[in-house]
Amino acid sequence: MTVQIDNRLSDSPMFPVDCGRCGAQVLARKSSWNQTSVQWTAGASAACLERRDPHNSAAYSGRDVFLGCSALTGSIIGAVGDGDLPVVDETVSTAT
């Protein structure tokens, strides 16, 4: 049972982004200004400083759920500003 490819990624793939804080590289995709997906690697997870802080994992429940890294979020926004990461909403707009 092989999982098929997300049709949305065929339309617009993920791009590498480096975190400005820890240097970890992830793949990111911004569907809109408020919609982001991030593919981490084991190396990136191990490098992330916020992820290592147990307070960040316990904030929403008693269990180990780390919702996201604020430094990485900032770097992704920066990558959009620098033109390194397209926002799908806007690329689709200009295409029509």
Added chain:
Amino acid sequence: MYNNDMTLQSNTDEIREIDAAAAPTRFARGWHCLGLAEAFGDGKPHAVNAFGQKLVVFRSDDGAINALDGHCRHMGGDLTQGEVKGNEIACPFHDWRWGGDGRCKRVPYAKRVPRLARTATWITSAQDGMLFVWNDPEGHPPPPELTIPRIEGATSDEWTDWHWYTTIVNTNCREIVDNVVDMAHFFYIHGSLPTHFKNIFEGHVATQYMTSSGRPDLGGTEGARMLGTTSVASYYGPSFMIDDLTYHYENADHKTVLINCHYPIDANSFVLQYGIIVKKSEALPSELAMETAVALGDFVKMGFEQDVAIWKDKARIDNPLLCEEDGPVYQLRRWYEQFYVNVVDVTPDMVDRFEHELDTTSPREEWMKVVEANLAGRSVAEVI
């Protein structure tokens, strides 16, 4: 911004076909909750149809709860119709005695037990009032890091007891797991109004973080009474979800823990269970808290019945056609796949962290039109 031209941008006349391989006949590796432990604690054998087999579950005199294959290796007698004798289950056919370790301990009419007199067993664990079994087609013991987390409220006097439901659903269990990412169905099927929606998959844990607002237009329901909910729900492994779920009301927040778990009967049916505990508070003293647990339980039950109504007739689909406002269905299934392959075949993409935060702006604009139309007692068509 999207406009109508763009949603019609596809320039091909090709028909999109639905792909669907048969549901897997292999069953997921992981801890599965069979229900409340007290249901198995009466010293009688209990039949559990799970993992394509019939299991016998019984508490032996030493207090352990044991899970064995339900059929005697002697002549195939049904152990679930047998009797617990001491620490063993006795077959109703010829009284062969099987221990919790799966070994035949005694054949009362024989001088000795034959060699190879061993049957299949499942490792069990009773925790927080629930009974779990470890299923692994490869037969390895459960790694400690996969232990189901403790639920603090479950053993605390500050919380109610479990309010528990069990029901059988006649479809493959992938359908219920898909709900983790299906933001839009929470509006269309369950009448909630998601305001924030994020998924995180990492290791063996898949999380859904969701806030939602109430549905003032759905009079007479919990959805109308509450202002909204905050929910952090995680699957720990393939089948056991713990949801820290807070209901926000005008005068108070009600903290609850909702368990949503299942175990497969076979490839095309599963037992769905859900349990609720509610935290007692000044606003919710003991009795009222239990009433709230029951009321919220009924509300959750209604929600699952709404899902079941869809699952009953929907097609299995391996290639869902997604819009940007849908959740990460493919990435969830990639995560879920780790439980259906041998441990050595688990690939990094199944377990590496993946995050998906949804933009709820566009869905909410649409759904608020529906809410407002309902409140005004008009059809949506009149409003738009």
